[in-house]
Amino acid sequence: MSPYEKKLSRRAFGGAVGATATATAAAAALGVPGATAAEAAAPAERPFRADTRSRSRRPNILFILGDDLGWADLSSYGSPHIKTPNLDRLARQGVRFTDAYAGSATCSPTRFSLYTGRFPGRTEGGLAEPIADRSAGLDPNHPTLASLLRDAGYATALIGKWHCGYLPDHSPTKSGWDEFFGNFGGALEYYSKLGLGGEYDLYEGDVREGDAEYKDLRYYTRILTERAGDYVRRDHGGKPWLLNLNFTTPHWPWIADGDEEESAEIVRRVKAGEKGALRHQDGGSVEKYTEMVQDLDRSVGKVLRALQQSGQEQDTLVFFASDNGGERFSYNWPLSGNKSSLKEGGIRVPTLVRWPARLRGGQVSHEPVFSPDWTATLLEVGGARPHPAYPLDGASLAGYLLRGEELAERELFWRVRGERALRRGDWKYYRGKGGKDQLFDLGADRREQADRAADEPKLLGELKAAWERTDKGLLPYPAA
CATH class of the missing domain: 3.40.720.10 (Alkaline Phosphatase, subunit A)
Incomplete structure (x- = not known):
């Protein structure tokens, strides 16, 4: 991590949000109340203050x-x-x-x-x-x-x-x-x-x-x-x-x-x-x-x-x-x-x-x-x-x-001819052109070298089933 960067937790994003009310739908979607006392007392969760210069307009x-x-x-x-x-x-x-x-x-x-x-x-x-x-x-x-x-x-x-x-x-x-x-x-x-x-x-x-x-x-x-x-x-x-x-x-x-x-x-x-x-x-x-x-x-x-x-x-x-x-x-x-x-x-x-x-x-x-x-x-x-x-x-x-x-937490889905992948949290289900179902813990293994399929068969089955549910809603590939 570069020295100027601050690692963010899921609730740590310090978006600069304008407090001025506006009649536009865009501003309604973006505007939120000012920081609560609890939020102000938790700098580790919200490391950046709102930018008071921000304007309520569509970018x-x-x-x-x-x-x-x-x-x-x-x-x-x-x-x-x-x-x-x-x-x-x-x-x-x-x-x-x-x-x-x-x-x-x-x-x-x-x-x-x-x-x-x-x-x-x-x-x-x-x-x-x-x-x-x-x-x-x-x-x-x-x-x-x-x-x-x-x-x-x-x-x-x-x-x-x-x-x-x-x-x-x-x-x-x-x-x-x-x-x-x-x-x-x-x-x-x-x-x-x-x-x-x-x-x-x-x-x-x-x-x-x-x-x-x-x-x-x-x-x-x-x-x-x-x-x-x-x-x-x-x-x-x-x-x-x-x-x-x-x-x-x-x-x-x-x-x-x-x-x-x-x-x-x-x-x-x-x-x-x-x-x-x-x-x-x-x-x-x-x-x-x-x-x-x-x-x-x-x-x-x-x-x-x-x-x-x-x-x-x-x-x-x-x-x-x-x-x-x-x-x-x-x-x-x-x-x-x-x-x-x-x-x-x-x-x-x-x-x-x-x-x-x-x-x-x-x-x-x-x-x-x-x-x-x-x-x-x-x-x-x-x-x-x-x-x-x-x-x-x-x-x-x-x-x-x-x-x-x-x-x-949700699932990210990908499909190309001969390959499939799905990510949930740090876990990734992958099947390559060889047809073998694999499971990787990306939090510990970004390089995808340690196949955890044998250690986590239940999770592998869940992710495989999730991939197949999404795939059923997509158009089939035409014959090659």
Whole structure:
């Protein structure tokens, strides 16, 4: 634990909550009475006082995703060789989660879980792991974080990677975002913007930039950073705003800013019809990966400076996480497993939350949380209600973060083809592709090396049955 961090018990969150009454639904959800005498006499349980400067208003929401960033790839999470001062500063200014998870082990299903607040297996598009063709996508009729917040009065935008379906049937602007600038596919070459099929994949709304005279062939991370800075500085007519900023960094191909010769070689291979050229199996290195993560850190820093310069920093909730675990150059120690696996290294992700008007900084949470929880949380703080026909699978963390409420013990569920996992408290039930049911005590064994199944057969049976109950309510995978 870093020296500036304070370990939090379940009731120790010192959320800064405004005491002023307001007529809005959002403030009603967030406002609580002042601290009681008993609370004031228990500093160990409530180490931070309420921030009297906080205002009862709905926050802007800046939701930043890295792509294939491993759990320990930030220096604030223990990386010995990657330096991330801007994200470390964000951690000091807010809350760092040690046991936060993605909704799945790959790009598309995690994004489905975040945008819908539901398990990926609730929808046909979420069954693709990840989406690799044009036959699947997020149903435009399904309510999303963006559509629900937009209906509650938010301006909404998505900048960067979408990966939830392709035109003409699927796009961010069909699913609740007022604006979109970015790529539809799962990966693209950082300079040429060529996607997995060799197509030019940079769009302004639903119009491909390559169809016009103008193309932006600069390094992609630079472009997204610039666009995001412009968005947060813009006058939104008095509306609060939601910006989903989805970087592709540090996803393959492993090309840093300035690697134009490597880019040209990959482009040559893509245009020659070489399938898999973007996967860069014959390229990359720990050093190149480090460059890319540090570039992501600088880019986040630039966007946060733009936010500060705009005068909106206090009233903006900033969230940073990865969409799943890291790939082969990632640093995940002490976790085992990588992207695509339901071992901890495939789904546990770095997660930071800052809201100066409401949350005291320097806090650390060890509570298990996952992507659908953030959907529920942001809807609550934004004064929006879930659609009754599409119940959420996540639980709002607003009471925990902002009112010091205890989180009830619950079960986090994951499913991918050939693997299953469920976490209850410190216990994790896991079955890999070998078909063996295993049980791990993550409190004592984060690396998942000590299988306790034989020692705790009753508990194993309970968790297995809990997983199977949830699975019965999901769509089956189509035949492979």
